[in-house]
Amino acid sequence: MRPLTESETKTLFEKLATYCGKGIQNLIDDPNSKSDRMVFRIQKDRVYYVRESLANLATSVKREALLSLGTCLGKFTKTGKFRLHVTSLSIIAPHARYKVWVKPNGEMPYLYGGNVLKAHVGRWSEDCPEHQGVIVLNMSDTPLGFGVSARSTAEARRLDPTGIVTFRQADIGEYLREEDTLFTT
Amino acid sequence: MAPSKPSHKGKPGGKLGSAAKKPSGSKPKGSAPTGISKRQQKSQTLLKPGGAQKTKSKPVNNGRKKKRVYTEAELDIPKLNSIIPAGIAKPKGQKKGKIFVDDAESMIAIMSVVNAEKEGQVESKIMRARQLEEVREAKRKEAEKRSAEKEKKFEERKQGLKKKRSKQSDKSEFDDVENEAPQKDKKSKKRVSFG
Known part of the structure:
Protein backbone atom coordinates (compact mmCIF):
# COMPACT_ATOMS: atom_id res chain seq x y z
CA MET A 1 0.00 0.00 0.00
CA ALA A 93 -23.07 10.12 -6.48
CA PRO A 94 -23.33 13.11 -4.09
CA HIS A 95 -21.10 15.19 -6.37
CA ALA A 96 -22.64 14.10 -9.68
CA ARG A 97 -23.01 16.69 -12.39
CA TYR A 98 -25.41 14.95 -14.77
CA LYS A 99 -28.13 12.62 -13.62
CA VAL A 100 -30.78 10.39 -15.13
CA TRP A 101 -33.81 9.35 -13.10
CA VAL A 102 -35.27 5.99 -14.02
CA LYS A 103 -38.97 5.19 -13.63
CA PRO A 104 -39.94 2.13 -11.53
CA ASN A 105 -40.59 0.08 -14.67
CA GLY A 106 -37.01 0.63 -15.77
CA GLU A 107 -35.27 -0.14 -12.48
CA MET A 108 -35.14 -3.90 -12.83
CA PRO A 109 -33.93 -3.98 -16.45
CA TYR A 110 -31.15 -1.62 -15.43
CA LEU A 111 -30.19 -3.58 -12.34
CA TYR A 112 -29.93 -6.73 -14.43
CA GLY A 113 -27.24 -5.07 -16.50
CA GLY A 114 -29.21 -3.38 -19.26
CA ASN A 115 -28.74 0.08 -20.70
CA VAL A 116 -31.18 2.87 -19.90
CA LEU A 117 -33.88 3.21 -22.56
CA LYS A 118 -35.76 6.37 -23.30
CA ALA A 119 -39.06 4.79 -22.33
CA HIS A 120 -37.69 4.19 -18.83
CA VAL A 121 -36.44 7.69 -18.19
CA GLY A 122 -38.46 9.76 -15.76
CA ARG A 123 -36.24 12.86 -15.76
CA TRP A 124 -32.83 13.90 -16.99
CA SER A 125 -30.41 16.75 -16.48
CA GLU A 126 -30.59 19.49 -19.07
CA ASP A 127 -27.65 20.36 -21.33
CA CYS A 128 -25.97 16.99 -20.98
CA PRO A 129 -23.57 16.44 -23.87
CA GLU A 130 -22.89 13.18 -25.66
CA HIS A 131 -20.58 10.59 -24.04
CA GLN A 132 -20.54 12.27 -20.67
CA GLY A 133 -20.60 10.37 -17.39
CA VAL A 134 -24.02 10.29 -15.75
CA ILE A 135 -25.33 8.88 -12.51
CA VAL A 136 -28.47 6.77 -12.70
CA LEU A 137 -30.98 7.19 -9.90
CA ASN A 138 -34.45 5.90 -9.24
CA MET A 139 -37.35 8.29 -8.78
CA SER A 140 -36.77 8.40 -5.03
CA ASP A 141 -33.19 9.61 -5.60
CA THR A 142 -31.43 6.39 -4.66
CA PRO A 143 -28.32 5.92 -6.83
CA LEU A 144 -28.57 2.73 -8.88
CA GLY A 145 -25.36 3.01 -10.84
CA PHE A 146 -23.54 5.08 -13.38
CA GLY A 147 -23.05 5.14 -17.11
CA VAL A 148 -22.24 7.24 -20.16
CA SER A 149 -24.77 9.31 -22.07
CA ALA A 150 -25.47 7.90 -25.53
CA ARG A 151 -26.98 11.13 -26.90
CA SER A 152 -27.09 14.72 -25.87
CA THR A 153 -30.30 15.75 -24.14
CA ALA A 154 -31.59 17.59 -27.22
CA GLU A 155 -30.99 14.60 -29.47
CA ALA A 156 -32.40 12.18 -26.92
CA ARG A 157 -35.70 14.07 -27.00
CA ARG A 158 -36.22 13.11 -30.62
CA LEU A 159 -35.26 9.50 -29.97
CA ASP A 160 -37.87 6.73 -30.22
CA PRO A 161 -38.92 5.09 -26.93
CA THR A 162 -36.76 1.99 -27.45
CA GLY A 163 -33.62 4.02 -28.12
CA ILE A 164 -30.70 3.87 -25.66
CA VAL A 165 -30.17 7.02 -23.64
CA THR A 166 -27.39 5.88 -21.30
CA PHE A 167 -24.84 3.10 -21.69
CA ARG A 168 -24.41 1.20 -18.44
CA GLN A 169 -20.98 1.18 -16.80
CA ALA A 170 -21.79 -0.16 -13.35
CA ASP A 171 -24.93 -0.83 -11.34
CA ILE A 172 -25.67 -2.00 -7.84
CA GLY A 173 -26.92 -5.32 -9.22
CA GLU A 174 -23.23 -6.17 -9.54
CA TYR A 175 -23.05 -6.69 -5.80
CA LEU A 176 -25.03 -9.88 -6.44
CA ARG A 177 -24.01 -10.71 -9.98
CA GLU A 178 -20.28 -10.25 -9.39
CA GLU A 179 -20.32 -11.36 -5.79
CA ASP A 180 -17.48 -13.84 -6.27
CA THR A 181 -15.08 -11.57 -8.12
CA LEU A 182 -15.93 -8.06 -6.92
CA PHE A 183 -13.66 -8.05 -3.89
CA THR A 184 -11.02 -10.52 -4.98
CA THR A 185 -7.67 -8.96 -5.80
CA MET B 1 90.25 -17.50 11.13
CA ALA B 2 93.53 -15.95 10.34
CA PRO B 3 94.57 -18.41 7.62
CA SER B 4 91.16 -18.32 5.99
CA LYS B 5 91.17 -14.60 5.54
CA PRO B 6 94.28 -14.33 3.49
CA SER B 7 93.27 -17.35 1.45
CA HIS B 8 89.94 -15.73 0.70
CA LYS B 9 91.59 -12.51 -0.17
CA GLY B 10 94.20 -14.20 -2.16
CA LYS B 11 91.77 -16.10 -4.33
CA PRO B 12 89.99 -13.13 -5.75
CA GLY B 13 93.22 -11.33 -5.96
CA GLY B 14 94.68 -14.17 -7.93
CA LYS B 15 91.59 -14.38 -10.03
CA LEU B 16 91.64 -10.70 -10.62
CA GLY B 17 95.16 -10.89 -11.65
CA SER B 18 94.45 -13.67 -14.10
CA ALA B 19 91.32 -11.97 -15.26
CA ALA B 20 93.14 -8.74 -15.81
CA LYS B 21 95.59 -10.58 -17.88
CA LYS B 22 93.10 -12.71 -19.76
CA PRO B 23 90.78 -10.06 -21.16
CA SER B 24 93.69 -7.94 -22.27
CA GLY B 25 95.03 -10.92 -24.08
CA SER B 26 91.76 -12.34 -25.40
CA LYS B 27 90.17 -9.10 -26.64
CA PRO B 28 92.68 -8.35 -29.27
CA LYS B 29 92.64 -12.04 -30.09
CA GLY B 30 88.85 -12.08 -30.59
CA SER B 31 88.74 -8.83 -32.47
CA ALA B 32 91.55 -9.59 -34.73
CA PRO B 33 90.14 -12.76 -36.36
CA THR B 34 86.67 -11.37 -36.92
CA GLY B 35 87.89 -8.05 -38.17
CA ILE B 36 84.99 -6.03 -36.77
CA SER B 37 85.68 -2.42 -36.13
CA LYS B 38 84.64 -0.69 -32.93
CA ARG B 39 81.67 0.86 -34.63
CA GLN B 40 80.43 -2.45 -35.99
CA GLN B 41 80.84 -3.98 -32.61
CA LYS B 42 78.58 -1.31 -31.18
CA SER B 43 75.96 -2.06 -33.75
CA GLN B 44 76.21 -5.73 -32.95
CA THR B 45 75.62 -5.05 -29.33
CA LEU B 46 72.38 -3.30 -30.33
CA LEU B 47 71.00 -6.59 -31.50
CA LYS B 48 71.36 -8.05 -28.03
CA PRO B 49 68.10 -7.93 -26.07
CA GLY B 50 69.63 -6.11 -23.11
CA GLY B 51 71.30 -3.37 -25.01
CA ALA B 52 68.64 -2.84 -27.62
CA GLN B 53 66.16 -1.09 -25.34
CA LYS B 54 68.72 1.25 -23.96
CA THR B 55 69.80 2.50 -27.31
CA LYS B 56 66.42 2.30 -29.17
CA SER B 57 64.47 4.74 -27.04
CA LYS B 58 67.07 7.36 -27.13
CA PRO B 59 67.14 8.18 -30.83
CA VAL B 60 63.25 8.21 -31.00
CA ASN B 61 63.02 10.71 -28.21
CA ASN B 62 65.71 12.82 -29.64
CA GLY B 63 64.42 12.76 -33.21
CA ARG B 64 60.76 13.83 -32.67
CA LYS B 65 59.07 16.16 -30.23
CA LYS B 66 56.71 14.53 -27.77
CA LYS B 67 53.05 15.01 -28.89
CA ARG B 68 50.84 16.96 -26.51
CA VAL B 69 47.82 15.09 -25.22
CA TYR B 70 44.73 17.30 -24.84
CA THR B 71 42.08 16.68 -22.28
CA GLU B 72 38.39 16.88 -23.29
CA ALA B 73 37.91 20.15 -21.45
CA GLU B 74 40.81 21.71 -23.34
CA LEU B 75 39.37 20.69 -26.71
CA ASP B 76 36.23 22.69 -26.07
CA ILE B 77 33.85 20.23 -27.79
CA PRO B 78 30.21 21.31 -27.76
CA LYS B 79 28.17 19.28 -25.31
CA LEU B 80 25.68 18.01 -27.88
CA ASN B 81 28.50 16.42 -29.77
CA SER B 82 29.55 14.22 -26.91
CA ILE B 83 27.88 10.93 -26.23
CA ILE B 84 25.55 10.69 -23.25
CA PRO B 85 24.01 7.26 -22.92
CA ALA B 86 20.22 7.49 -22.49
CA GLY B 87 20.17 5.64 -19.22
CA ILE B 88 22.78 7.81 -17.57
CA ALA B 89 21.36 11.16 -18.59
CA LYS B 90 19.63 11.73 -15.25
CA PRO B 91 20.68 14.85 -13.43
CA LYS B 92 22.73 14.36 -10.32
CA GLY B 93 21.18 14.59 -6.93
CA GLN B 94 17.72 13.57 -8.08
CA LYS B 95 15.77 11.17 -5.93
CA LYS B 96 15.43 7.63 -7.25
CA GLY B 97 12.06 5.92 -7.58
CA LYS B 98 8.48 7.19 -7.53
CA ILE B 99 7.46 10.62 -6.32
CA PHE B 100 4.27 10.39 -4.31
CA VAL B 101 1.59 13.04 -4.12
CA ASP B 102 0.16 12.95 -0.66
CA ASP B 103 -0.33 16.53 0.48
CA ALA B 104 -3.68 18.22 -0.09
CA GLU B 105 -2.23 21.29 -1.84
CA SER B 106 -0.55 19.44 -4.68
CA MET B 107 -3.59 17.17 -5.07
CA ILE B 108 -5.85 20.21 -5.32
CA ALA B 109 -3.47 21.72 -7.86
CA ILE B 110 -3.66 18.58 -10.02
CA MET B 111 -7.41 18.44 -9.61
CA SER B 112 -7.90 22.05 -10.64
CA VAL B 113 -5.84 21.45 -13.79
CA VAL B 114 -7.87 18.33 -14.60
CA ASN B 115 -11.15 20.10 -13.83
CA ALA B 116 -10.27 23.01 -16.08
CA GLU B 117 -9.46 20.62 -18.91
CA LYS B 118 -12.69 18.68 -18.46
CA GLU B 119 -14.71 21.87 -18.16
CA GLY B 120 -13.28 23.06 -21.46
CA GLN B 121 -14.10 19.76 -23.13
CA VAL B 122 -17.67 19.75 -21.83
CA GLU B 123 -18.18 23.37 -22.86
CA SER B 124 -16.92 22.72 -26.36
CA LYS B 125 -19.15 19.65 -26.61
CA ILE B 126 -22.19 21.64 -25.53
CA MET B 127 -21.34 24.47 -27.92
CA ARG B 128 -20.92 22.08 -30.82
CA ALA B 129 -24.20 20.36 -29.96
CA ARG B 130 -25.97 23.71 -29.88
CA GLN B 131 -24.53 24.75 -33.20
CA LEU B 132 -25.54 21.47 -34.77
CA GLU B 133 -28.98 21.89 -33.29
CA GLU B 134 -29.27 25.38 -34.81
CA VAL B 135 -28.20 24.10 -38.21
CA ARG B 136 -30.69 21.27 -37.98
CA GLU B 137 -33.45 23.67 -36.96
CA ALA B 138 -32.67 25.96 -39.90
CA LYS B 139 -32.71 23.03 -42.31
CA ARG B 140 -35.99 21.80 -40.89
CA LYS B 141 -37.58 25.23 -41.28
CA GLU B 142 -36.37 25.51 -44.83
CA ALA B 143 -37.74 22.10 -45.67
CA GLU B 144 -41.08 23.03 -44.10
CA LYS B 145 -41.22 26.23 -46.08
CA ARG B 146 -40.43 24.38 -49.28
CA SER B 147 -43.07 21.76 -48.64
CA ALA B 148 -45.63 24.46 -47.80
CA GLU B 149 -44.84 26.20 -51.08
CA LYS B 150 -45.19 22.96 -52.96
CA GLU B 151 -48.52 22.32 -51.28
CA LYS B 152 -49.70 25.80 -52.16
CA LYS B 153 -48.72 25.36 -55.79
CA PHE B 154 -50.47 22.03 -55.87
CA GLU B 155 -53.61 23.53 -54.39
CA GLU B 156 -53.53 26.39 -56.88
CA ARG B 157 -53.15 23.97 -59.73
CA LYS B 158 -55.98 21.90 -58.37
CA GLN B 159 -58.20 24.92 -58.09
CA GLY B 160 -57.27 25.98 -61.59
CA LEU B 161 -58.13 22.56 -62.94
CA LYS B 162 -61.45 22.52 -61.07
CA LYS B 163 -62.36 25.91 -62.49
CA LYS B 164 -61.48 24.75 -65.96
CA ARG B 165 -63.53 21.64 -65.53
CA SER B 166 -66.51 23.57 -64.23
CA LYS B 167 -66.29 25.92 -67.21
CA GLN B 168 -66.02 22.99 -69.56
CA SER B 169 -68.94 21.20 -67.92
CA ASP B 170 -71.08 24.33 -68.28
CA LYS B 171 -70.22 24.50 -71.93
CA SER B 172 -70.87 20.80 -72.42
CA GLU B 173 -74.26 21.09 -70.77
CA PHE B 174 -75.19 23.72 -73.30
CA ASP B 175 -73.71 21.63 -76.08
CA ASP B 176 -75.59 18.57 -74.95
CA VAL B 177 -78.87 20.32 -75.32
CA GLU B 178 -78.00 21.52 -78.78
CA ASN B 179 -76.24 18.48 -80.15
CA GLU B 180 -78.21 15.64 -78.68
CA ALA B 181 -80.03 14.66 -81.87
CA PRO B 182 -77.15 14.89 -84.37
CA GLN B 183 -74.87 12.86 -82.07
CA LYS B 184 -77.24 9.93 -82.14
CA ASP B 185 -77.33 10.10 -85.92
CA LYS B 186 -73.58 10.12 -86.14
CA LYS B 187 -73.24 7.11 -83.87
CA SER B 188 -75.69 5.08 -85.95
CA LYS B 189 -73.90 6.01 -89.09
CA LYS B 190 -70.46 5.00 -87.92
CA ARG B 191 -71.41 1.64 -86.55
CA VAL B 192 -69.87 -1.26 -88.35
CA SER B 193 -70.75 -4.87 -87.78
CA PHE B 194 -69.14 -8.07 -88.98
CA GLY B 195 -70.72 -11.35 -89.70
Missing part, protein backbone atom coordinates in the same frame (compact mmCIF):
# COMPACT_ATOMS: atom_id res chain seq x y z
CA ARG A 2 1.35 3.39 -1.01
CA PRO A 3 0.17 6.89 -1.97
CA LEU A 4 -0.44 7.59 -5.64
CA THR A 5 2.19 9.09 -7.91
CA GLU A 6 1.51 12.26 -9.84
CA SER A 7 0.51 10.57 -13.08
CA GLU A 8 -1.71 8.08 -11.25
CA THR A 9 -3.42 10.90 -9.38
CA LYS A 10 -4.05 12.71 -12.66
CA THR A 11 -5.55 9.63 -14.30
CA LEU A 12 -7.79 9.00 -11.30
CA PHE A 13 -9.02 12.58 -11.15
CA GLU A 14 -9.69 12.66 -14.88
CA LYS A 15 -11.98 9.68 -14.50
CA LEU A 16 -13.71 11.11 -11.45
CA ALA A 17 -14.16 14.44 -13.23
CA THR A 18 -16.18 12.79 -16.02
CA TYR A 19 -18.87 11.97 -13.48
CA CYS A 20 -18.51 14.76 -10.96
CA GLY A 21 -18.57 18.50 -11.20
CA LYS A 22 -16.46 20.80 -9.11
CA GLY A 23 -17.68 19.04 -6.00
CA ILE A 24 -14.89 16.49 -6.17
CA GLN A 25 -12.57 18.96 -4.49
CA ASN A 26 -14.49 18.10 -1.35
CA LEU A 27 -13.16 14.56 -1.69
CA ILE A 28 -9.67 15.77 -0.91
CA ASP A 29 -10.28 18.58 1.44
CA ASP A 30 -13.71 18.56 3.01
CA PRO A 31 -14.14 21.62 5.20
CA ASN A 32 -17.21 20.10 6.89
CA SER A 33 -15.53 16.91 8.03
CA LYS A 34 -14.40 17.06 11.61
CA SER A 35 -12.44 13.83 11.59
CA ASP A 36 -9.03 13.54 9.94
CA ARG A 37 -8.63 13.95 6.21
CA MET A 38 -9.30 11.32 3.57
CA VAL A 39 -6.52 10.05 1.34
CA PHE A 40 -6.11 7.87 -1.73
CA ARG A 41 -4.01 4.73 -1.37
CA ILE A 42 -3.06 2.14 -3.97
CA GLN A 43 -2.73 -1.50 -3.03
CA LYS A 44 -1.58 -3.75 -5.88
CA ASP A 45 -3.63 -2.14 -8.68
CA ARG A 46 -6.69 -1.03 -6.71
CA VAL A 47 -7.21 2.47 -5.42
CA TYR A 48 -8.86 2.99 -2.06
CA TYR A 49 -10.34 6.10 -0.54
CA VAL A 50 -9.56 5.87 3.12
CA ARG A 51 -9.21 7.87 6.33
CA GLU A 52 -5.61 8.88 6.91
CA SER A 53 -5.47 7.41 10.41
CA LEU A 54 -6.73 4.09 9.06
CA ALA A 55 -4.17 4.18 6.26
CA ASN A 56 -1.45 4.77 8.81
CA LEU A 57 -2.65 1.84 10.88
CA ALA A 58 -2.71 -0.35 7.78
CA THR A 59 1.02 0.12 7.29
CA SER A 60 1.50 -2.49 9.99
CA VAL A 61 -0.04 -5.12 7.72
CA LYS A 62 2.29 -6.53 5.11
CA ARG A 63 1.39 -5.96 1.48
CA GLU A 64 0.57 -9.54 0.61
CA ALA A 65 -1.71 -9.90 3.61
CA LEU A 66 -3.65 -6.66 3.10
CA LEU A 67 -6.84 -7.43 1.17
CA SER A 68 -8.78 -4.19 1.35
CA LEU A 69 -9.17 -1.00 3.31
CA GLY A 70 -11.52 1.95 3.17
CA THR A 71 -13.65 2.23 0.02
CA CYS A 72 -12.42 0.78 -3.24
CA LEU A 73 -12.76 3.34 -6.03
CA GLY A 74 -11.58 1.16 -8.87
CA LYS A 75 -8.50 -0.31 -10.42
CA PHE A 76 -5.70 0.62 -12.77
CA THR A 77 -5.69 -1.50 -15.89
CA LYS A 78 -2.46 -2.86 -17.28
CA THR A 79 -2.53 -0.18 -19.97
CA GLY A 80 -2.50 2.50 -17.28
CA LYS A 81 -6.15 3.55 -17.54
CA PHE A 82 -8.42 3.71 -14.55
CA ARG A 83 -11.68 1.79 -14.27
CA LEU A 84 -14.25 2.82 -11.70
CA HIS A 85 -15.98 0.08 -9.71
CA VAL A 86 -19.55 0.13 -8.49
CA THR A 87 -18.18 0.48 -4.95
CA SER A 88 -17.25 4.07 -5.79
CA LEU A 89 -20.89 4.97 -6.40
CA SER A 90 -21.47 6.16 -2.85
CA ILE A 91 -18.54 8.56 -3.21
CA ILE A 92 -19.25 10.02 -6.64
